[in-house]
Every structure is written in structure tokens, then in C-alpha cells.
């Protein structure tokens with residue numbers, strides 16, 4: 001622990017949670033849950049979905065004058081929600097974001113580079129001790145890196161461009177203790193869906209989730225990102241993980257050093273503690289049209305599927321595809337009339353898939369490869385499902401209309417369960 | 432006793448977990464982010480014809496977790512441009528709540544129970560505290576921290592930052 005924290009702790013009336021400590025650092029004063037503070041984010045990310053509106057707000061804040069951001073080196077723009085299939089209007093919105101980034105030396109992830117959240121983690125922006133905000137709700141993903149990651153709106157992003165700061169209320173925390181080791185065919189996505197089932201879609205509203213327990217040692221970074229990512233589906237402000245050997249090794253691999261690990265104090269107050277024995281968990285599935293409408297996959301009625309979607313900031317990473325391919329190649333086929341869509345979360349994931357022959361394998365099986373990015377996740381680009389189609393997806397949301405057609409049904413499951421459905425053309429049991 | 436009206440309108444009722452894609456579908460905003468155009472699409476996936484049926488100032492009354500899902504801020508500004516004066520809900524998703532405060536959209540966090548459609552409603556500041564009149568009933572919503580109330584009453588983050596040049600806490 002560094003001196004800054006040791007000093008603060010002497011003045012603190014009580015032990016603090018990880019969320020309280022991370023935001024204290026960002027506000028440069030000791031904070032506890034319930035306080036509202038002005039925080040300086042280490043990085044703020046915007047997407048083509050949120051930047052154009054932020055630039056409108058900024059223009060109003062500056063009364064029509066144009067100037068660069070307060071701290072351009074702390075801002076990242078990601079053009080991930082739209083591509084050439086999104087139409088002329090979207091491309092104009094995107095061009096506005098690109099022009100502003102280029103004019104003011106802002107790091108730009110352009111179309112085809114991948115999903116902004118994935119890139120923030122791949123490129124070393126997400127690192128222990130930091131505050132990262134994203135004008136997109138799945139900025140909670142960064143919590144896997146022992147930093148505070150949370151979603152903001154376009155006006156918040158404009159405020160950060162204007163003065164480098166934003167207001168945040170310090171959340172209280174729910175502790176999630178993970179115990180045990182995954183059974184074969186069960187993974188982090190099943191834990192995330194199980195948490196939605198247990199806590200429900202609003203069960204962690206205004207709160208941070210702090211993951212801990214002996215089971216963490218069995219969760220790699222991809223697993224942790226899934227849990228941090230989907231924390232927001234429970235309403236959480238952040239999903240936080242400690243700094244441990246798994247994270248340290250990963251940071252080493254991607255070349256991030258000089259980090260400040262932040263640890264919750266041993267007696268920190270939690271509003272609630274939930275223990276999950278991940279070894280007893282079976283594959284889960286969210287039925288339409290709610291992420292917390294979750295049952296054991298084995299209890300689902302037999303349901304034929306039309307589309308299997310493998311991608312997004314939740315389920316579009318290398319290991320997701322390796323696990324799916326293992327099942328698809330063992331069966332040697334994708335069921336007739338099932339469309340499997342593969343949208344890698346980033347260009348580097350796609351390149352790794354090329355190198356390892358995974359792209360060839362997916363192609364050989366008849367899967368449809370899409371360019372890295374958000375893809376069909378929220379109906380803003382890529383293939384839109386047809387009316388009455390049933391989609392099983394490795395994504396995070398299944399709201400009615402989420403993929404661009406209110407008459408389609410979206411089921412959420414792990415990449416493994418999605419691949420099984422691709423082989424059988426269906427999931428669940430005959431009545 | 433001071434009493435200042437902040438919002439007034441007739442009630443439209445929604446249930447729990449109304450997400451921002453239900454308020455306005457994400458795919459609608461790829462063509463334009465002009466709330467004057469997008470307001471025609473509010474609630475179209477769950478309540479077709481909602482916008483056309485609106486008559487004058489309206490206050491939404493909903494259940495738990497209103498505004499969950501995507502953090503898209505347009506979900507707040509389309510409601511404002513459609514004439515929604517305030518949203519009453521048992522609880523709000525946090526990104527919707529901050530976007531509402533940052534745009535000066537009045538929120539009342541309170542469990543309003545059963546409310547008939549078209550009930551007249553009024554939100555006011557009574558001796559500095561938020562109060563909600565629903566028909567004959569008087570409810571006390573959760574009080575917003577002074578800092579958030581200051582931004583809300585400034586009309587949102589734009590006028591707040593313009594006035595102060597930065598944040599004042």
C-alpha cells in the first residue's frame with residue numbers, strides 16, 4: 001500500500017471498502033459511502049453512440065466557442081457502435097466524433113478496431129487504483145483491473161472535456177464471496193446470470209459489487225471481466241476485483257507497471273454479503289425479455305433457435321471462441337438453418353483467431369464472420385434479426401427490441417451453451 | 432410555509448424495470464440525435480402510439496429500476512421534449528438518475544403504489560423538501576443531496592458549469 005493511503009487511513013474514522021478507497025483517491029480526500037464528491041477520472045471514454053451528444057453539450061458549455069478538452073491525454077474516443085451498415089446519419093455522427101478527436105489529439109479507436117471497453121483494457125488504460133468512466137454503461141468492465149469503472153452520460157463526458165472532473169456519489173458495497181471451482185461446461189457468464197437471478201435487475205442499484213473469496217484464484221481475467229461487465233445488469237455502479245497474482249501476471253503480460261493496488265480494509269462495512277459456491281452452479285439461461293428472467297438451462301423447455309450470436313463486450317474474447325469451437329468441432333457441424341454469427345470484441349482478438357486457425361475453423365463450419373466492434377448487440381450495425389426469430393447470445397442484454405427488432409426473442413447464455421445450441425439447433429429439454 | 436411548484440401534469444403509469452431502450456430504442460438514434468424527431472418513438476416497443484396519445488404536461492409514475500440498461504442520455508432528453516415534466520419511480524437506475532439531474536429533469540424517488548391513469552399530480556418544494564401530490568394523496572419522496580438539487584435547479588449541468596466555470600462542492 002502506498003503512502004497516500006497510509007496517511008489517509010490514520011485520519012479515517014472507520015475501515016473502508018474498495019469502492020470508498022478508489023473514489024477517495026480520485027477525489028483526493030477521504031470519502032465514505034453516501035458522500036458526493038468531485039472526482040478527476042484517470043481516463044474518460046466515449047463512443048460514437050455518446051460522443052456527438054457530448055459535443056453538443058460541450059458547445060453549449062463553451063457558449064459556441066470550440067476548444068480542445070481540458071486534458072486530451074485522459075480522453076479516449078471509440079467508434080464501435082456504428083459501421084458502414086448503419087446508414088448515412090450514423091456515419092455523419094461518427095465523422096463528428098472522429099474530427100474532434102483528430103483536431104484535439106485525443107486517442108481514437110476507429111471503426112474495426114473493436115469495442116471501446118475491450119480496447120481500454122487491452123491497451124493498459126484500465127489499471128489498479130484508477131478511476132475510469134465511460135459514456136456507456138458497460139464501463140463497469142474495468143473493475144476487473146482493481147480500478148473503479150463506471151458508466152456516465154454524454155453531459156458528464158462533456159463536463160469532463162470542459163473541466164476534467166465529474167460529480168460522483170460514493171456507493172455502499174455488496175460483497176460477493178466466490179467459493180469453489182467451475183464444473184465442466186460452467187463459466188463466469190453462468191455466475192453473472194445466477195447473480196441476476198438472485199439479486200434481480202435492480203438488486204444492486206446505486207451500489208458497488210466487491211468480488212472476493214477463495215474462488216477468485218480460479219477466475220482468469222476474462223472471467224472477471226464478464227462479472228464486472230454484467231454488474232451493471234444488476235444496477236451496480238461498479239463491479240470491483242482485488243489486485244492479486246492473476247491480475248499481476250496479466251498486467252505484466254500487457255506491459256502495465258507502476259500500479260497502485262487498492263485493497264478493502266478487513267472490517268469494511270458491507271450492506272450485504274452473498275456467497276456463491278461456483279462449483280455447484282449449473283449452466284444458466286436468461287429467457288426473454290429480462291436479464292434476470294434466469295433459470296437453469298436444464299429446466300428450459302425445448303426451444304428451437306435461428307441465430308447463435310457470439311460476440312460483444314461480454315462474450316467476444318479469445319477464450320469464449322476457443323470454448324465454443326471445442327464444442328462445434330467435436331460435433332463437426334452447425335445444425336441446419338442455424339446462423340452462427342461471430343463478432344470478435346477487438347481487432348487483436350480477431351488477429352489471434354487468425355493466427356491460431358480459429359477463423360478458418362469457424363468459416364469451415366459455415367459461421368458468419370463480422371468485423372470487430374459492437375456488431376448486432378444493440379441493433380445499431382451488423383445483421384438485424386427477423387421477426388419471430390429466436391437468438392441465443394453471449395451478450396449481456398435481452399430487452400425486447402435490443403437487437404433492432406422488437407418481434408425477435410433473445411436468450412442469454414454462456415459461449416459454451418450457445419455453441420451447444422448451435423450444434424443441436426435448439427436448447428432445453430423435451431417436455 | 433413556502434411552497435414552490437416544480438412540475439405539474441397528468442399521470443401515465445408504467446411497471447418495473449423500464450429500460451432506456453424501451454424509452455427510445457437504441458437503433459433509432461443512429462440516424463439522428465435530435466430529440467424533437469426522436470420523441471415520436473418514445474415507448475414504441477412496449478406501448479405503441481404513446482406519443483400521439485399524450486395530452487399536455489405529463490408525469491410518469493413507474494415501479495422499480497426505471498431507466499435501467501443503456502446509459503444513453505437521449506432517453507432523458509426525449510422525455511423532456513415530449514412534455515414529460517417529472518418521473519416518479521420506486522427506484523431509478525443510476526445512469527438514468529444522473530442523466531436526469533444533469534438535464535434538469537425532475538425525479539421523485541418514492542413508491543407511489545396503485546395510481547390510476549390521468550391522476551393529476553404536482554411536485555413541489557415545501558420548506559426546502561421535495562413533496563409529491565398525487566390526486567388527494569401527499570407523498571414524501573427521497574430527498575436529493577443539496578449538490579444534486581443545485582444542478583437540477585440550475586437546469587442541468589450545462590447552465591451549472593457555465594455559471595460556476597467548474598464544480599463547487
Ligand code: SF4
Nearest residue numbers: 138312313374377378
Ligand atoms: S458490445 Fe453491446 S453491450 Fe457492449 S458496448 Fe457494444 S453495444 Fe454495448
